[in-house]
Amino acid sequence: MTERPRDSRQAEHARAENVSPLPPVRFAYDAHTWKEIAHLLLNLPVALLGFVYVTTVLFTGFWLTVTVIGFPLLAAGLMGARKLGALERRRARKLLGVRIDEPSPLPLKTKNSGFFQQLWMMLKDPVGWRTVLYDFIRLPWGILTFTLTLTSLFVLWPVLPFIARGLANADRAMVRGLLSPSDELERRIAELESDRGVVVDTAAADLRRIERDLHDGAQARLVNLAMGLGLAKEKLLEDPEYAQAMVEEAHGEVKLALQELRDLARGIHPAVLTDRGLDAALSSVASRCTVPVKVTADLDARPAAAIEGIAYFTVSELLQNISKHSGARSASVEVWRSDDRLLIQVWDDGRGGARLDAGSGMQGLAERLGAVDGLFVIDSPVGGPTTVTAELPWRDRAQDARRG
Numbered sequence: 001m002t003e004r005p006r007d008s009r010q011a012e013h014a015r016a017e018n019v020s021p022l023p024p025v026r027f028a029y030d031a032h033t034w035k036e037i038a039h040l041l042l043n044l045p046v047a048l049l050g051f052v053y054v055t056t057v058l059f060t061g062f063w064l065t066v067t068v069i070g071f072p073l074l075a076a077g078l079m080g081a082r083k084l085g086a087l088e089r090r091r092a093r094k095l096l097g098v099r100i101d102e103p104s105p106l107p108l109k110t111k112n113s114g115f116f117q118q119l120w121m122m123l124k125d126p127v128g129w130r131t132v133l134y135d136f137i138r139l140p141w142g143i144l145t146f147t148l149t150l151t152s153l154f155v156l157w158p159v160l161p162f163i164a165r166g167l168a169n170a171d172r173a174m175v176r177g178l179l180s181p182s183d184e185l186e187r188r189i190a191e192l193e194s195d196r197g198v199v200v201d202t203a204a205a206d207l208r209r210i211e212r213d214l215h216d217g218a219q220a221r222l223v224n225l226a227m228g229l230g231l232a233k234e235k236l237l238e239d240p241e242y243a244q245a246m247v248e249e250a251h252g253e254v255k256l257a258l259q260e261l262r263d264l265a266r267g268i269h270p271a272v273l274t275d276r277g278l279d280a281a282l283s284s285v286a287s288r289c290t291v292p293v294k295v296t297a298d299l300d301a302r303p304a305a306a307i308e309g310i311a312y313f314t315v316s317e318l319l320q321n322i323s324k325h326s327g328a329r330s331a332s333v334e335v336w337r338s339d340d341r342l343l344i345q346v347w348d349d350g351r352g353g354a355r356l357d358a359g360s361g362m363q364g365l366a367e368r369l370g371a372v373d374g375l376f377v378i379d380s381p382v383g384g385p386t387t388v389t390a391e392l393p394w395r396d397r398a399q400d401a402r403r404g
């Protein structure tokens with residue numbers, strides 16, 4: 001006869017006596033609590049390592065700043081502090097469950113950054129300095145958490161989970177406060193990276209457009225012109241009248257090719273903008289609009305060439321949209337300076353309904369202005385009128401020329 005298991009007999013006995021069975025044996029602390037305890041016990045050796053690093057490397061760098069090697073040593077120490085911060089963030093993720101994004105690396109490997117620019121960038125690194133502060137103040141906290149946790153593990157073990165949770169929460173707050181990346185800095189870095197991509201894409205699109213216009217327009221006409229002149233040369237003695245007709249036709253092709261080249265050059269950078277400034281250039285582009293446009297420019301000086309070019313092409317694109325899509329009877333363009341901003345406002349009394357996502361080129365304009373810290377705002381209710389406001393940072397042309 002097979003003997004029933006002991007646990008089964010106990011359960012049947014408990015049911016017979018109407019008594020609940022005992023719960024299975026398990027640890028008093030769950031895995032999360034043990035991870036917090038392990039983190040608190042590791043605080044002392046990790047804090048001791050960070051404190052020794054800060055006091056030896058960085059303080060030595062401070063004392064040696066009177067020599068040549070002081071500042072490079074201090075910069076190298078801050079880069080090493082970044083590595084210690086990365087280890088602490090990894091430990092907090094594994095043991096405390098704190099999810100902290102890694103800060104962006106310093107952009108040291110840029111084309112125009114020399115040794116002193118890179119050195120200055122490392123010396124003013126906020127991530128490195130906050131990690132130094134974190135490592136410097138952690139030693140007394142590490143001694144406190146190690147001693148209290150180790151003592152409680154043997155003496156106050158019934159309340160140790162509550163003690164560990166409170167100390168771990170303080171650790172979480174310290175890690176978030178000193179080792180998290182700066183939100184504003186990271187946002188600015190992300191914006192600059194995005195703006196750089198927009199500038200590169202816009203430049204590539206402009207080059208493709210110029211190449212396409214040259215290939216399909218002026219180049220094709222010049223090829224036809226060369227062929228026509230070749231045939232005229234062959235017919236010059238045999239049939240002078242036919243040769244004269246072909247030369248006249250070639251002359252017309254030359255005029256058309258020159259006009260297309262002028263239009264292409266105007267699309268790249270109009271000569272009137274370079275020679276006479278934004279007021280005259282906007283008046284010129286407004287005269288080609290199918291809608292009567294009033295242009296008002298209140299500028300006591302000319303902005304930098306790059307800002308002036310962006311302002312011109314922004315107004316040109318908006319006036320093209322008015323000609324093609326608005327159905328307006330009148331429009332106006334106002335340009336003025338307010339402190340360190342160049343403001344542009346284009347208004348029309350058309351049907352309205354313009355949006356950034358409407359496929360009318362507005363999104364491209366907004367991205368181009370955003371790439372230089374500009375703004376682009378559309379107010380276009382259905383039925384009109386439409387008001388587009390653009391802002392660009394003001395840079396003086398003289399300062400820009402000296403910098404170049």
